[in-house]
Amino acid sequence: MDLSSKLAERTVFVTGADGFVGSHLVDTLVEYDANVHVFVRATSSGELNNIRHHSENVTVHRGDLRDKHSVERALSALEGHSDSLIFHLAAQAHVGESWERPYETVDSNVVGTLNLLQSVVDLDLDIAKFDTAGTSEEYGNVRDEVRDHHDFVDDGRVLLSERSPVNPTSIYATSKLAADFLTMNYYDAYDVPTVTTRMFNNYGPRQNPRYITGTIISQALKRDHVELGNLTPKRDMCYVEDGVRGHLHVALGGNPGEQYVYGYGENISMQEWTDTILRVGTEEGYWGDPEIVQDEDRYRPGDSDVEELLVGHEKLTKETGWEPEVGWEEGIRRTIEWYAEHEHRWIGRVDWR
Numbered sequence: 518m519d520l521s522s523k524l525a526e527r528t529v530f531v532t533g534a535d536g537f538v539g540s541h542l543v544d545t546l547v548e549y550d551a552n553v554h555v556f557v558r559a560t561s562s563g564e565l566n567n568i569r570h571h572s573e574n575v576t577v578h579r580g581d582l583r584d585k586h587s588v589e590r591a592l593s594a595l596e597g598h599s600d601s602l603i604f605h606l607a608a609q610a611h612v613g614e615s616w617e618r619p620y621e622t623v624d625s626n627v628v629g630t631l632n633l634l635q636s637v638v639d640l641d642l643d644i645a646k647f648d649t650a651g652t653s654e655e656y657g658n659v660r661d662e663v664r665d666h667h668d669f670v671d672d673g674r675v676l677l678s679e680r681s682p683v684n685p686t687s688i689y690a691t692s693k694l695a696a697d698f699l700t701m702n703y704y705d706a707y708d709v710p711t712v713t714t715r716m717f718n719n720y721g722p723r724q725n726p727r728y729i730t731g732t733i734i735s736q737a738l739k740r741d742h743v744e745l746g747n748l749t750p751k752r753d754m755c756y757v758e759d760g761v762r763g764h765l766h767v768a769l770g771g772n773p774g775e776q777y778v779y780g781y782g783e784n785i786s787m788q789e790w791t792d793t794i795l796r797v798g799t800e801e802g803y804w805g806d807p808e809i810v811q812d813e814d815r816y817r818p819g820d821s822d823v824e825e826l827l828v829g830h831e832k833l834t835k836e837t838g839w840e841p842e843v844g845w846e847e848g849i850r851r852t853i854e855w856y857a858e859h860e861h862r863w864i865g866r867v868d869w870r
């Protein structure tokens with residue numbers, strides 16, 4: 518898909534633009550000369566670093582997704598732009614933290630999404646697409662009573678796709694599933710041209726060091742051991758720039774009212790992911806041979822762990838041509854390089870003692 522010709526001069530509104538995936542999306546939108554509006558928390562300061570380099574190229578709207586008034590005021594910037602796109606990426610996105618801050622998680626993720634959707638209706642905006650970023654966490658674990666409803670590939674792995682039953686196992690995942698359905702409700706009831714993207718794990722530069730990849734790299738760069746929790750769960754790890762291209766392909770080529778699932782297309786256990794990161798960092802000379810220390814305090818309640826999963830992104834690939842382009846080792850190299858060169862951006866936010 519020729520993103521450049523489809524994005525030039527187009528008005529695009531991004532929530533969560535100062536976050537990890539959002540800031541990479543803004544990079545791409547600015548590169549392709551879109552007219553970018555970003556919605557960020559009124560109190561956001563540190564994270565604005567992620568898009569500070571675009572201060573000349575984007576219009577910043579400050580507010581709070583939980584405050585309908587501020588959402589509506591910001592979205593009014595889209596009035597008269599009938600080809601505009603909305604990317605809703607803002608969320609309280611940390612699974613572990615959703616147990617510590619349950620009300621804030623539901624407020625931000627559910628009420629926040631509702632406020633955006635209802636504002637589009639109240640302002641009578643004539644937009645081209647509204648993309649709500651959902652998550653693979655909505656699948657949770659495979660429950661025995663719905664096992665028969667799952668698809669499997671020949672080697673016995675569970676194939677997770679748009680057809681798969683959901684089973685969210687955390688407050689975060691349940692809040693995102695609610696947001697997904699609210700988004701679809703507004704297509705069914707009001708014809709808002711929505712799409713929902715169910716994305717598997719992203720990793721890359723600027724990711725908060727509290728997620729597994731940053732937790733590993735930040736510790737390996739600073740000390741001789743890496744403290745981690747449960748490393749048996751498997752994840753599909755997708756480099757952030759591939760994730761961002763996926764959102765753009767869905768918004769520009771997907772069908773309104775539909776859902777698109779995507780990820781790298783291979784799973785890896787967190788043990789293997791840790792080993793790979795540590796090996797690549799050793800080979801590149803960033804560290805010696807850090808020891809892995811398992812800390813039971815880091816184990817999470819209800820951690821999702823689909824025993825053997827495979828992400829089926831056939832629908833997105835068939836309809837829009839999207840494919841992941843960055844392999845794990847290359848993505849890991851780029852990520853370590855960013856962490857090594859930007860210690861001041863993450864050192865105050867690490868999740869290790």
Ligand SMILES: C[C@H]1O[C@H](OP(=O)(O)OP(=O)(O)OC[C@H]2O[C@@H](n3cnc4c(=O)[nH]c(N)nc43)[C@H](O)[C@@H]2O)[C@@H](O)[C@@H](O)C1=O
Binds near residue numbers: 728
């Ligand atoms: C798609 C989905 O992707 C992400 O959710 P997540 O998979 O929970 O991400 P994570 O990097 O926090 O954990 C990955 C796995 O690694 C295990 N794990 C072990 N030891 C540590 C550890 O020390 N820290 C962390 N963070 N995880 C650890 C942890 O228990 C889990 O099994 C979010 O972006 C979320 O927003 C989202 O939507």
